[in-house]
Amino acid sequence: MTIEQVPHWSQPSHPAFITIKTYKEGSFSKYATASNPIPANTVIGDFSAATPATEKAYSSVQVSETDHIELNSDLLYANHSCNPNVAFDTDKGEVRSVRDIKEGEPITFNYLTTEWDMAQAFICECGSERCLGEIQGARFIPAKALEGQHVNSHIRRLLEKRDASSGKA
Numbered sequence: 001m002t003i004e005q006v007p008h009w010s011q012p013s014h015p016a017f018i019t020i021k022t023y024k025e026g027s028f029s030k031y032a033t034a035s036n037p038i039p040a041n042t043v044i045g046d047f048s049a050a051t052p053a054t055e056k057a058y059s060s061v062q063v064s065e066t067d068h069i070e071l072n073s074d075l076l077y078a079n080h081s082c083n084p085n086v087a088f089d090t091d092k093g094e095v096r097s098v099r100d101i102k103e104g105e106p107i108t109f110n111y112l113t114t115e116w117d118m119a120q121a122f123i124c125e126c127g128s129e130r131c132l133g134e135i136q137g138a139r140f141i142p143a144k145a146l147e148g149q150h151v152n153s154h155i156r157r158l159l160e161k162r163d164a165s166s167g168k169a
């Protein structure tokens with residue numbers, strides 16, 4: 001069972017960009033929203049507070065084929081969307097808006113652009129037209145499902161290897 005993290009960092013960690021809200025009772029019920037309007041291509045945060053994760057968890061972000069980090073900041077509360085408005089760029093160690101974001105809008109990224117095989121799968125509630133349903137990791141989806149999104153280099157390599165070995169490349 002995955003235990004929900006109790007924030008151990010000073011909050012708010014990104015007040016100009018992130019306001020945390022709660023949308024339901026129970027676990028995993030918080031989400032990051034935009035504190036202010038955020039223009040496209042704005043860096044809203046980085047991985048400077050991150051530490052290596054001893055094991056992958058619902059809260060960790062995969063940064064290479066083998067390594068995972070804990071963010072130790074309010075970036076943790078960015079929910080997944082299949083049509084996201086920010087990119088977690090693990091090669092640069094930064095989080096960028098990929099389009100204009102309105103004040104109050106949920107800040108979301110596509111977990112499948114960082115995670116290969118997730119510790120905790122879930123049924124996506126993003127509601128977007130391109131929603132993929134169950135989110136388990138990039139290894140469970142066709143590469144074309146991520147077309148047009150910022151796909152990190154470790155996920156691109158892993159998809160290429162998988163598809164080469166199964167003759168799909």
Ligand SMILES: C[S@@+](CC[C@H](N)C(=O)[O-])C[C@H]1O[C@@H](n2cnc3c(N)ncnc32)[C@H](O)[C@@H]1O
Pocket residue numbers: 004027028029030031058059076077078079080081120121122123124125126
């Ligand atoms: C890194 S946390 C994101 C913040 C989380 N909502 C919280 O309150 O801690 C990832 C977890 O949030 C939930 N989650 C994130 N995006 C979701 C989505 N699109 N639909 C349903 N649950 C989601 C899942 O439980 C997932 O394991």
